[in-house]
Amino acid sequence: DAGITQSPRYKITETGRQVTLMCHQTWSHSYMFWYRQDLGHGLRLIYYSAAADITDKGEVPDGYVVSRSKTENFPLTLESATRSQTSVYFCASREDRGQDNEQFFGPGTRLTVL
Template sequence: DAGITQSPRYKITETGRQVTLMCHQTWSHSYMFWYRQDLGHGLRLIYYSAAADITDKGEVPDGYVVSRSKTENFPLTLESATRSQTSVYFCASSEQRGTEAFFGQGTRLTVV
């Protein structure tokens, strides 16, 4: 199916463990984004990518690592998960800068 898919949908992990959230889009959009959604904070940008092998920090990048070796994939890694990283994570993509972004269904991550 065309679109943007995230996996897993739900994940429980322990403090200190490494966890990777996957994001795949089928549109060949240049731009991809990772947001986290927390009650009272709305959606905050973690990292973004303008093209393969080009990534940059957003508003809340600490504790996260991204890579983009292929245009269609944009994984987000928590190198050593902390309880404060418990959140719902959304991946998004857009064709051009400053235009509509399409969101995935989200990954609910719980760090215990």
């Protein structure tokens, strides 16, 4: 499928478990981003990546790990899930030199940590 996809779309896990959320884009965009969206907080940046093997922290990186071995994939791992990480997670990408610098968002992953 063309575009940006996320998997799984829904995930229920338990406190302390490791969880990996997948993100895949077919445009070969340089930049990729992970956001979480919570009521009362809006979208908050967790991590971003400017290219393969280049990642950097965003506003709320604690408890998360990312990697980017290939341009098209940007997985997000919760090493030991906590209830406070219950949220909707969005992956996004954008071109290096797009006219409007628009970000293209995936459909989201709804994660529940029990």
